[in-house]
Amino acid sequence: MEPLKGLLSTLWKALTDQPDPKAPFLESIPEDYRSLASAVLSVAPILMVFPLLFALTTVLERKGLGRIQNRLGPNRVGPAGFLQFAADGLKTLTKEDVVPRAADRVVHFLAPIALVIPVLLTFAVLPFGRNLAPIDLDAGLLFFFAVSSATELAVFMAGWASRNKYSLLGALRAVAQMVSYEIPLVLAALSVVMITGTLSLSAIAAAQSPTPGSFLAPWYVFTPWGLMGFLLFMIAACAEANRSPFDLPEGESEIIAGYYLEYSGFKFALFFLGEYLGLFASSGLAITLFLGGWNAPFAFMQGWLPSWVWFFAKLATLIAVFIWIRGTLPRVRMDQLMGLAWKFMIPMTLLTLVAAGLWHRLPSAPLRWVACTALLAGAFLVLGRVLMPRTRHGRRVYRYAD
Amino acid sequence: MVPRVILGGGIVKGMIETARNFVGSYTDASRLTTVEYPEQRIPLHANARQFPFLVFDGTDPMAGLRCVACQICEKECPPQCIYIIKDSVKKPDYLGKMQMQPKVFDIDLSVCMSCQICVEVCPFDAIKMDTEFELSNDDRFAGLLVNKHQLAKPNSHFARIHPAEAAEVDGRLAAEKAKAEAKARADAEAKAKAAATSPPPAGNPSSSPPPKS
Amino acid sequence: MEGGFIAMPTDVILWILGGLILISAVMSLALRNLIHCALFLMVCFLGLAGLYLHLNAVFSGLVQALVYVGAVGIILIFAILLTEGGGTETGSHLGSQWRTGIGLAVLLAFALLGAVSNSPQTTQAARHTEEPTVREIGLKLMTDYLLPLQTIGLLLTAAAIGAVVLAMQEPKPRKDETP
Ligand code: SF4
Ligand code: SF4
Numbered sequence: 121m122e123p124l125k126g127l128l129s130t131l132w133k134a135l136t137d138q139p140d141p142k143a144p145f146l147e148s149i150p151e152d153y154r155s156l157a158s159a160v161l162s163v164a165p166i167l168m169v170f171p172l173l174f175a176l177t178t179v180l181e182r183k184g185l186g187r188i189q190n191r192l193g194p195n196r197v198g199p200a201g202f203l204q205f206a207a208d209g210l211k212t213l214t215k216e217d218v219v220p221r222a223a224d225r226v227v228h229f230l231a232p233i234a235l236v237i238p239v240l241l242t243f244a245v246l247p248f249g250r251n252l253a254p255i256d257l258d259a260g261l262l263f264f265f266a267v268s269s270a271t272e273l274a275v276f277m278a279g280w281a282s283r284n285k286y287s288l289l290g291a292l293r294a295v296a297q298m299v300s301y302e303i304p305l306v307l308a309a310l311s312v313v314m315i316t317g318t319l320s321l322s323a324i325a326a327a328q329s330p331t332p333g334s335f336l337a338p339w340y341v342f343t344p345w346g347l348m349g350f351l352l353f354m355i356a357a358c359a360e361a362n363r364s365p366f367d368l369p370e371g372e373s374e375i376i377a378g379y380y381l382e383y384s385g386f387k388f389a390l391f392f393l394g395e396y397l398g399l400f401a402s403s404g405l406a407i408t409l410f411l412g413g414w415n416a417p418f419a420f421m422q423g424w425l426p427s428w429v430w431f432f433a434k435l436a437t438l439i440a441v442f443i444w445i446r447g448t449l450p451r452v453r454m455d456q457l458m459g460l461a462w463k464f465m466i467p468m469t470l471l472t473l474v475a476a477g478l479w480h481r482l483p484s485a486p487l488r489w490v491a492c493t494a495l496l497a498g499a500f501l502v503l504g505r506v507l508m509p510r511t512r513h514g515r516r517v518y519r520y521a522d
Numbered sequence: 523m524v525p526r527v528i529l530g531g532g533i534v535k536g537m538i539e540t541a542r543n544f545v546g547s548y549t550d551a552s553r554l555t556t557v558e559y560p561e562q563r564i565p566l567h568a569n570a571r572q573f574p575f576l577v578f579d580g581t582d583p584m585a586g587l588r589c590v591a592c593q594i595c596e597k598e599c600p601p602q603c604i605y606i607i608k609d610s611v612k613k614p615d616y617l618g619k620m621q622m623q624p625k626v627f628d629i630d631l632s633v634c635m636s637c638q639i640c641v642e643v644c645p646f647d648a649i650k651m652d653t654e655f656e657l658s659n660d661d662r663f664a665g666l667l668v669n670k671h672q673l674a675k676p677n678s679h680f681a682r683i684h685p686a687e688a689a690e691v692d693g694r695l696a697a698e699k700a701k702a703e704a705k706a707r708a709d710a711e712a713k714a715k716a717a718a719t720s721p722p723p724a725g726n727p728s729s730s731p732p733p734k735s
Numbered sequence: 736m737e738g739g740f741i742a743m744p745t746d747v748i749l750w751i752l753g754g755l756i757l758i759s760a761v762m763s764l765a766l767r768n769l770i771h772c773a774l775f776l777m778v779c780f781l782g783l784a785g786l787y788l789h790l791n792a793v794f795s796g797l798v799q800a801l802v803y804v805g806a807v808g809i810i811l812i813f814a815i816l817l818t819e820g821g822g823t824e825t826g827s828h829l830g831s832q833w834r835t836g837i838g839l840a841v842l843l844a845f846a847l848l849g850a851v852s853n854s855p856q857t858t859q860a861a862r863h864t865e866e867p868t869v870r871e872i873g874l875k876l877m878t879d880y881l882l883p884l885q886t887i888g889l890l891l892t893a894a895a896i897g898a899v900v901l902a903m904q905e906p907k908p909r910k911d912e913t914p
Contacts, residue, residue: 184544187547187548188544188555190547192541192558438540444537444544447540448533449533504528
């Protein structure tokens with residue numbers, strides 16, 4: 121009974137923002153098992169909450185995309201179609217698991233696992249609430265990027281082990297895309313690190329807490345460099361997650377399904393899960409870095425709701441925006457993708473770093489607002505002008521046809 | 523065309539459009555055109571056609587079948603999905619004339635291509651197109667071979683699904699029947715007159731032979 | 736983060752990691768399929784990263800994972816795929832210069848052994864094991880080690896530009912082919 125009471129008390133403390141929520145449960149069990157129990161207490165909620173969120177997102181995404189395309193979306197299974205994910209899950213679980221005869225069986229088997237594990241690990245450093253960071257690592261941001269870089273390897277393993285040219289092409293596309301967009305992703309995150317001077321995500325979130333007297337919370341997205349950094353970060357995160365409009369690695373029209381073409385049944389579901397969890401993790405990181413983490417938007421709202429509610433509300437908003445974008449934009453071409461990364465994203469993120477530096481150095485508020493805004497807006501306009509496709513078309517030449 | 527001035531302007535425009543679709547799907551019926559089929563149905567088109575059926579008059583399907591087993595439709599059907607065997611027993615048609623009748627009249631549902639040629643060629647208005655389209659079956663062999671008992675449907679059904687055409691057919695058949703009756707009456711009168719003017723043949727004074735039909 | 740989550744003797748973790756690193760290193764040399772070799776090399780890198788983390792060098796460990804697995808590994812795989820073609824079984828285990836290789840390896844092993852045994856970390860009895868924070872590392876890099884850092888940066892930039900220049904050499908379009 122003691123441990124159960126401790127667990128309930130831990131849960132209550134976690135949900136109500138009290139410091140050190142794990143303590144009641146850990147005190148109720150023998151000394152030897154405490155570190156293990158502490159780890160389980162950190163891991164179990166992540167393993168429960170985020171796959172559930174994934175399941176819910178798949179349904180909501182299909183419904184939302186349907187509405188955007190004048191359709192209804194799934195509405196048959198369960199109330200208003202919300203049990204669709206259960207039907208999908210059962211279907212993938214009971215499907216035959218086909219492995220191509222020529223495939224490299226071991227690597228083929230390991231790839232989905234190698235994709236999901238790093239993605240799950242990234243959740244370890246995200247502060248979901250005031251006292252709800254699973255591990256408060258001093259180099260949390262570095263941990264996030266280090267771990268998520270392993271997903272590229274998993275994608276490559278999947279594509280290569282399938283022994284299918286479309287899989288391999290998809291994997292190469294995915295890896296090239298992830299490598300290219302990792303640079304702007306890290307650079308955009310770096311601007312926040314420059315301002316806060318720490319790599320600890322909990323400290324970054326805490327630095328955006330509103331001061332008692334103020335009105336608006338000092339989220340970094342409310343500054344010129346923060347807004348630009350946030351937008352660039354989201355674009356890069358979208359590309360990192362291989363999500364529409366950057367979903368070339370799975371372009372059905374040319375390479376069928378890309379790197380997970382030869383996966384069926386539960387392994388396919390794992391890829392699906394990994395992709396969405398990666399999206400949630402990047403969104404969580406964006407929230408922590410730019411959108412104030414678990415803080416309320418206005419100072420007077422700070423105590424209204426538990427801090428994790430704010431975090432998940434922001435997460436839901438970002439997911440909705442991702443769905444909205446997916447319903448709007450067509451897939452880009454490979455050269456457009458790379459052009460965007462190297463000609464637009466990287467210069468802009470570098471300028472964002474400069475702007476963050478300016479913001480840090482310039483003393484007076486109006487001056488730094490004007491300087492940073494002018495720098496970033498000017499660069500945006502100029503780059504946009506330069507990169508905008510010209511409307512002048514020359515005579516069409518067929519290089520190889522004649 | 524509006525010149526795109528700012529990078530990303532087109533994206534914002536597209537996002538606004540999809541947002542209008544999303545919100546509109548809750549408020550504006552024209553932005554959500556889905557018909558939820560098994561529960562909601564839209565009225566069928568006036569000339570909808572799916573699969574032939576055999577028309578019968580009266581209440582007894584087999585006795586009232588208009589088909590005279592002439593096998594024209596069987597010969598004309600492009601994919602050859604009609605199968606007819608004539609019966610040795612005749613039955614009277616709507617005019618009271620004795621006609622052949624089909625012993626077997628099968629149509630293969632899986633082969634029929636809904637071309638309506640059987641209907642066009644039938645000289646007896648015996649076969650018409652039905653509008654029933656939920657024809658799936660869990661037996662893909664016997665279940666898809668439709669026999670004459672399943673094919674026979676009353677004229678009232680025809681009148682319900684294709685009112686205009688049915689009225690036209692009914693009128694034509696009624697006119698023919700009236701004409702035939704008038705002719706029969708005229709024949710009978712002529713015969714009676716002849717009987718009155720010329721003396722009846724000897725040896726058979728009281729009973730006249732039944733009029734040949 | 737002392738000793739991991741599970742109360743396990745430090746030596747056991749060390750042995751596991753060491754075994755993992757050694758086995759994967761040997762496998763990355765012994766296997767015939769180049770991609771398998773590369774994948775085992777990644778495992779080896781990850782094991783090293785784990786070792787760093789275990790020894791409380793969080794920054795080095797994470798950078799090891801980020802740079803070696805995330806970047807170097809991917810470049811390696813691209814190089815294999817774009818040149819020889821992945822999945823081709825190479826002929827003999829031993830190259831033509833295996834004697835030189837073994838000689839170099841032995842030399843390197845001695846050099847490393849010498850360096851380790853002479854390092855103040857091992858000779859001095861008191862080893863300071865407290866974790867240098869990322870902030871301290873950053874400050875050191877920006878003050879004491881600024882020149883080496885900048886030199887390496889310049890070198891890498893030059894290499895990157897050189898690669899771009901090499902890759903950009905496309906055959907010039909013919910006169911009638913105005914794009
Ligand atoms: S509709 Fe066409 S295919 Fe079908 S039975 Fe009649 S003639 Fe044959
Ligand atoms: S349906 Fe018409 S055409 Fe066919 S056999 Fe009967 S009467 Fe003849």
